[in-house]
Amino acid sequence: MSLSRRKASSYPWDLILGKIITCMAGTNNRGALMEDWMLPSPSPRTQMSSFWNEEFSCGPFSNIFSENCSNKTQDGIDKTKSSFDSSGEETVQDTKASVQFESNLFDSNEKSASYGGLAERMAARAGFGILKIDTSRVSSSAPIRSPVTIPPGVSPRELLESPVFLPNAIAQPSPTTGKLPFLMPHNCKYVTPSVPKKAEDRLHDDSAFSFQPILRSKPPTFLTADKGANVVHQNQSLANDNQRESSLQSNSTGTKDITDTNLVKPKTCDSMLDNDHPSPADEQEESEENENGEYSSAPVTAPAEDGYNWRKYGQKQVKNGEHPRSYYKCTHPNCPVKKKVERSHEGHVTEIVYKGSHSHPLPHPNRRPSVPFSQFSDLQADGPENSGSKPGHSTATLQGSAPNGHVHDVHNGVLETKQSGSLTTTETADTSVMESREAVDVSSGDKDEKATHGAIPSTFDGGEDETESKRRSYYKCTHVGCGVRKHVERASNDLKSVITTYEGKHNHEVPAAKNSSGHPSSSAAPQASSLHQRPQPAQASIAQFGGIATYGSVCLPPQLSAASGGFCFGMLPPGMTLQIPSPGTTMPLHIPGHPPAVQHYPGLMLPRGEMKVNHEEQPVAARPVSETYQQRM
C-alpha cells in the first residue's frame, strides 16, 4: 500500500502536530510552547522525509489557523498519488507503542487513481495539500513509544474534519470538525460518551487502544439523490467528508454481489456514527450487537448512537411497512430535530430518517439532556452557523434489509435508498447526525447494482472512488476478522445528499456502548452467545471509543493545548492502528516538510481514562470521538 504503511511498526508520531503547530506558531506565536513540548526523541522528520517532501509546510491546519500559510496542495497531492502507486500490500503491526497497520489488499492502481482524484479534489476544496508521511525510515527498534503516523493522503485537516465529526461540525465548532478554530480555551475533552468502567479498566489494563487498518471494501453501487439543503453546516460537514475521502483508499469500480446481507445493523458507529457509525456514528447506527455478536434491537442505543439524546414519542406500524417505525425527538430544548427509525422485528435498524438540524452542540457524552444547555451554548459562539442552529430541514435515511435490489427515491427532500440486504443511509439537508455516526464520506460512482449487506460497523476504513457526479467512499469494519463494509456515496454537486450502505454482518460486538445508562429497550434483541469474539483490548479500534471507525482523535499536550487555548486536534487516519502503551502516553508527531524547529512534538496526549474501549456494552454511548471535544470559550 502506501509507503506510509511500510514501516508502521515503530515510528514516532511525527506527523501532524509539527505541521499544525508550525502553522499555529506562525500565526499565534506559540512556537516557544511547542518547543517546550518537544521531546528529545529522534526527529521524525528524518524518518519520514524520504518519501514525503516538505511540501506540506502549510497544511490544512494553516488554513484553519490562518490564511497566511500558502499551500502546496497540488504538489502534495501529486506526491501522495505517486506514493500510492508504488504501494503494495503490507501489514505492519507493532504491538506496543506503535501504530499498527494492516495490509490493504487494494489494487494499487485503482487506489492511486481514485485516491489521487480525491486528493486533488479535496486539496482543491480544502486548499491544502495532502499530508504525506513516510514511515519507511522508522525502524522498529526506534525508542519511540506509541508512534502514530498518518497515512498518505491524509492531512491534519482531514483528520480534524473527519466526517465522523460531522455532528460536531454542525452542532459544535471544534477543531475536529473544522468548524472551529483550533484554539480552544479549554482543554478538549476526550471523554467518550458513556463508556463503561469495565471497558475503561480493560483498556487501562491493556494500556492501549488502536486504530485498525481497514481492508478495502468491494465497490458497491449506490444511487444518490440530492436534495437541496438548507444549512451551511451541512456543507461543512460534507466538506469534511470530502477531505476525509482523500485519506480513504479507493477501490475498484467493479460491481459486486453480496450474499451475506443477513443483518442490517446500524451500529453505532456511534458507535460509527459512522450508525453511525456512527454511529458515526458513524450514527452508524442504530443497532447494536450484543455480546453474541448479534445486534440487539438495541433500541436503546439507536437513538443515542448519533451522540444526541433522543426521546421516543411515538411508534407506528406504517402501512406496507415491514417494520414498525419509531419516532424520536432530540431532547435538547428547542431542538427541532426528529428522526424516524424503522427496526426489524429482530431489532435491526432498517431505516433511519433524520429531519432538521440540531440547534445545539453535540451533548456531552456523560450528560443527560437535563444538563443545562448553557454549558454548551458557549461553544456556539458564532451563532447558528457554528452551531448548526438553523433548524433547516434535513433528512437522512438509513435503510437496510430491503428485499431486493436497491431502489433510490428522492422526493420531498428526502432521499431514500433501498438495497437488498443492505443498510443505507440517505441524507439531505443537514444530516449531521448521520454523518457523524457513520463517518460518512462522499461516494461516487456508477449506479450499477452492487449488493450490499448491512450491518453497521463500528469502525470502518476505506477508500474512495469518485466519478464526475458522485463520489463514493468505501469502508471496512476494522474489527479483526469482520468483513462488514460500508459504502458512502455522495453527489459531488450536492454534498448534502448522502447514501450509506452497509454490507455484511459484524462478527463482533459493538465496540462501545451506552446501554448501561439507557433504558433497556423492549425490543432489545436477545443476548449474544459465544459466536462472536470480543475484540481484544489491544486491538480495540478507536471506533470503539465513540463509534468512529477509522479515525482517532489526538490532542496536544496540556501545556500546548492550554497555551493554544485548548487546542485539540487530530483524527487518526483511516487504516491506522494506534496502540497506547499506557494511558497518558505522549506520542511525538511529525509532519513531513515541516520546519525543523517545529518538526516534532511530544505529541499526542492520550489521557488515561479519557479514551476508553468498551467491549462490554452496547454502543449507545458510543459517540464520535469528536464528541469528546468540548470547546469552552
Place this chain on the structure above:
DNA sequence: AGCCTTTGACCAGCG
C-alpha cells in the same frame, strides 16, 4: 424525581 418508552388517540395532509 426525572426521564424514557409504550401505546392508543388525535390531527393533518392527500387522493
Place this chain on the structure above:
DNA sequence: TCGCTGGTCAAAGGC
C-alpha cells in the same frame, strides 16, 4: 367529504 395514512400527542407506567 371521506377514508387512508403518517405523524404527533399525551397519559400511564417503567427504570
